[in-house]
Amino acid sequence: MLVPIPIVCFIGALVTDIAYAATAEMMWTDISAWLLLVGLVFGVLAAIAGLTDFIGNRLIRSQSPAWPHMIGNLVVLVLAFFNVLVHSRDAWTSVMPTGLILSIVTVLILPITGWLGWAMVYRHGVGVVR
Numbered sequence: 001m002l003v004p005i006p007i008v009c010f011i012g013a014l015v016t017d018i019a020y021a022a023t024a025e026m027m028w029t030d031i032s033a034w035l036l037l038v039g040l041v042f043g044v045l046a047a048i049a050g051l052t053d054f055i056g057n058r059l060i061r062s063q064s065p066a067w068p069h070m071i072g073n074l075v076v077l078v079l080a081f082f083n084v085l086v087h088s089r090d091a092w093t094s095v096m097p098t099g100l101i102l103s104i105v106t107v108l109i110l111p112i113t114g115w116l117g118w119a120m121v122y123r124h125g126v127g128v129v130r
Contacts, residue, residue, distance in 0.1 A: 002042055005038070009039030010076070012035045024092070032099070033087040040077065060120075066120060072112055075109060076106055082102060083099060086098050
């Protein structure tokens with residue numbers, strides 16, 4: 001249940017970064033910074049839960065989507081961490097261009113890791129009680 005929160009926050013940060021790029025209104029960069037921070041915190045909590053399953057069950061590790069799913073999500077968290085640092089700068093440099101690029105790359109990775117997570121549950125039965 002933790003996973004949707006960072007997804008929504010990272011997508012929201014991209015939307016507000018685009019709004020800032022279009023308007024230069026400081027409110028948007030402030031909202032982006034908060035969304036990224038909340039997304040990072042809940043992403044780390046979701047990662048702890050996911051790593052517990054991944055490390056604790058060799059059957060999960062043996063599933064073909066498990067490793068790319070884990071690595072992709074860790075890449076998202078690393079990108080989000082650096083994006084939080086970038087967004088802590090002042091004004092234009094907090095978003096343009098580095099923050100916007102990091103937000104775009106982060107959001108582009110999410111559908112891939114989401115599909116891999118879907119495959120683990122619905123194709124391989126991970127976390128499903130039968």
